[in-house]
Amino acid sequence: MKMRKLSSLLFTLLLLSTNLLAQEDCPFILRGKVLDSESNEAVINAYIWVQDLSKGTVTDQNGNFRINDLCEGHFELKVESLGYTAQTLPLNVHENVNLTIRLSQKEYTIDGVEIVGHKDAVNTMNAVSSISTELLDETRGKNLGETLKSLSGVTTYTTGANIAKPVIHGMHSNRIMILNNGIKQEGQQWGGEHAPEIDPFMAENISVVKGAESIRFGPEAMGGVLLVTPPKLPVKAGFKGTAHIIGNTNGRSGAAAISLEGGSKKWKGLGYRLQASSRAGGNIKSPDYFQDNTGMRELNFSGAIGYNTKNIGMDLFYSRFSTTIGILSDSHTGNLSDLNELIENGRPFSNPGFNYDIVNPRQEVVHQLLKAKGHYHLKNEGVLNLEYAFQQNNRQEFDKRRGALNDRAALDLELFTNTLNLSYEHPSAKSWNGSIGVNMLQQANNNIPGTGVTPLIPNYDLINLGAFAIEKYTNGNLELEAGARYDFRYVDAARYNDGELEERNYTFKNFTASIGAAYSFNSNWMLISNIGSAWRPPNINEQFSEGLHHGAAAVEIGNPNFVSEQAIKWVNTLNFNRGNWDIEWTGYYHKINNYIYLNPTGEQHVSLRGTFNIYEYLQTDADFWGMDLSSLYKHENGISWFVKGAMIRAKNLIDKSYLPFIPADRIETGISYELPEWRGLSNNKISLSNLSVFRQRREPDFDLAPAPLGYNLWNISVGTILFENQKSVLKVNLSIDNLLNTSYKDYMDRFRYFSHQMGRNLSLRLKYEF
DSSP: OHHHHHHHHHHHHHHHHHHHHTTOSOOEEEEEEEEETTTOOBOTTOEEEETTTTEEEEOOTTSEEEEEEEOSEEEEEEEEOTTBOOEEEEEEESSOEEEEEEEOBOSSOOTTOOOOOOOOOOOOSSOEEEEOHHHHHHTTTSOHHHHHTTSTTEEEEESSSSOEEEEETTBOGGGEEEEETTEEOOSSTTSTTOOOOOOGGGOSEEEEEOSOOHHHHOGGGSSEEEEEEOOOOOOSBEEEEEEEEEEESGGGOEEEEEEEEEEOSSSTTEEEEEEEEEEEEOOOEETTEEOTTOOEEEEEEEEEEEEEOSSEEEEEEEEEEEEEEEOOGGGSBSSHHHHHHHHHHOSOSOOOOOOOOOOSSEEEEEEEEEEEEEEEEOTTSOEEEEEEEEEEEEEEEEOOOSGGGGGSOSEEEEEEEEEEEEEEEOOOBTTEEEEEEEEEEEEEEEEOSOOSSOOSSOEEEEEEEEEEEEEEEEETTEEEEEEEEEEEEEEEEEEEETTEEEEEEEEEEEEEEEEEEEEESSSSEEEEEEEEEEEEOOOHHHHHOEEEEGGGTEEEEOOTTOOOEEEEEEEEEEEEEETTEEEEEEEEEEEEEEEEEEEEEEEEEEETTEEEEEEEEEEEEEEEEEEEEEEEEEOTTSEEEEEEEEEEEEEETTTTEEOSSOOOOEEEEEEEEEEOOBTTBEEEEEEEEEEEEOOOOOOOSOOSSOOOOOEEEEEEEEEEEEEEOSSOEEEEEEEEESTTOOOOOOTTBTTTTTOOOOOOEEEEEEEEEO
16 A cells, blocks of 8 residues: 555656656756776766856766756867866757767876776666765675665565675576676575675675676676676875774674775876775674574775776786674574474574674685786777686585584585686777677586585586677667677586485576667656566576585475576666656566576474475576666755665466565655754764565465564664864764664565564764775
C-alpha cells in the first residue's frame, strides 16, 4: 500500500513538472564530455561557463557535464581546468547540443598544477550510481557490502554480523563483477559467506553499474558491475596525506587508516601513494544479547607509483588485504535436536557477554593484487592500453574439531590468477568513437593438503579468452551504442574421492551482444535504455560441492552436469533534473535460462562435528523484474530531502514458485539541514533517516523458518569541520545507527534462523587532511 502511494506521488510530480516544462522559453540542454587532448582521459572538475547567460557547471568523475534551460541563440562557451589552457568556443543553440571538448596541458608549471595519469571513465549506457566522497567519509569503518547499502537497488547478502556481499537487482557472488582499481577481483567469491577482499578506505569513488555488462567485462558481469576506484596519482611536487580514526560502541570496535601521496619535482610526471588501514572489534551485540565469537581483525596495505609523459603512461599498483573473522558459535550445533530447538527459539541459548576472542569456527583470508598498466597515444590520436595483473587468494576456514585437528584448517584453498587485457580506442571521427579489445584469464586453484577432510571443491585449472568490440554514435540529443563479444572457457577439475582420482574437463563458449540508447527530450528529461544478452558458465562449487561448507555452517551439494546460464536483461532509466529537484527511476526485466541457485532441502546432516542443514544447487528458468527510485530535493535554506526505494520480483518459471534469498521491498527517506557557521565550526550538517524493509511474502515452497517480519530503523548523523586552514582540515562525524535499538531480523541473512541483527551502534569518525 505504501509503495502504491509512493508511485502515485511520483507520477503526480512528473505530470506537474511536464506541464511546467511546456511553458518554458528555454527548453534546450547542453551535454558533453571534457577530455585531455593528449591522454584522452576524462578531465575532472573542469569549469564550464556559458558567458552570455551566466550559467555554468563542473565536470563529474567521468568528465561529463550538463547545463539545463538554455535559450535559443548564439553564445560563447568558456572551459577552464587547473593545469590546462582555457578554451573559448562558439555555442550555437537551436536544439539540444552535445559536445566533446579536448583541453591541452600547459607547457609550464605553476603552484597547484597537477598532471594525472590515464584513467578509464565509466563509459556505459546502463544506469550508474555512485557513492560520493562525502558519503564515503560518513560510512568509513564499515565493510564494502555495508558501505554500498546507501545506493538504491543495492542490498547485501549476509552471514551474521561481519560478512556482507553486495546484491544488485537480486544478483550476487559470481553474477556480480567487482573491479578493484580496474582489475576484476578474483577470490573465492562463489561462497555466500565469502565477503569481497577489498578495503573501502582505499577508494575515492565507488560506483555500481546496474545493467548486464558482459560485453565489456566478460561472463560474470551478467547482474552488474561494482567499480572501486582509488584517487588519481598526483605528481605535483610536494606531499599531502589523509588520516581516519573511527570508533564504534557496538562490538567496541575501532578502525584507523592513513594515506600519503606526492609527486616528484625532479621527474615531472612521477607520482606515488602509500595507504594502510586496520579494523578490529569484539562480540557484536543484538538489542538483548551478545553474539558469541563475532569479533574480527583486519590489516590492509596498498602502494602505487606512476609515470606519465605526453605520449606514454604507466603505473604499478600493489595491495594486500588480510582478515580474520569469527563465525557465530551457535551456528554450529552438536545434534539434530539442538539445531531444531535453536531455530525454534530464534536466538542463541548462550549469553557469553563481551570479549575480543576469536576461536573456531573462524575464517582467515589473505588477498594480494599486483597490477601493471601502460597506455600509448598513437599519431592518429588512437590509444593503446595494456594491462597485466597477478592475484593470489588464500582462504582458510576453521571448524570446531577435537584435539590437534582444531588448529588445522578444515578448508584451505589457494587461488592464483593471471589477467591480461589489451584494448585499442580508435580516434573520434565526427560522431563516432569506440574500442576493441581482448581479455585473457588463467587460474589455478589448489586445496592445501593436511585438512583431514575431503575438500569441498576440487583442484582446477581455468582459461578464459574473450574478444569484444564497442561503438558509440552521438548526434545532438541522441546517443547510440552497440557492442558484441565472444568468450571461450576451458576448465579442468580433479580430486580424490575415497582414494580414487576423479577428473573432468569442460568447454564453454558463448556470443553476447548489447544495444543501448540515451535520448534527451529537453533540458530536464532524459531516457536511457539498454538491452543486452549475457551468460555465465557454472562455477566450480555449483558443479562439485560435496560436503560441509564450514563458514556457512551448511552441507552443500553440487551437480557436475549443469549447463551455462543464458540471460537477457533490459534496463530503462528515466532522469528528471530541474532546479532543486533530481529524480531517477530505473525499471528492469531480467530473464535467465538455466538459472543456478542454492536451495534448502529440509534435511540435516549429522556427524561427529555437529548437525548441519543440507542445501543443494538446482537449475531452472527464472525471471527477475523490478524498479529503483532515487529522489533528492535541495532547498535554498539548507534543507535537503531524499527518498530511495527498491522492489524486486523473482520467480522459478518451471516450478511456478518463488526463488530463495531475494531482497524484500524497501524504502528509505531522510532529511538533512545545513546549519550556519557557529563559533568557528563550519559545514555543519545534521541528518535523520528512516529505513523501512517489508516482510518478504514471496517465499519458496520450503524454508527452514518463515521469513522474518518487516522492520523500521532510524538513523541520525551530525557532522562539522572543527578547524581548517590553507594546509590542513579536521572533519568530525557522529552517527547513530538503529537509534531506537530495534530488535529485527533480515531475510537476506543466512543466520536469521537463530540470531538477530546488530543493535544500536554509535560511531565517531575523524578525518584529518594535511
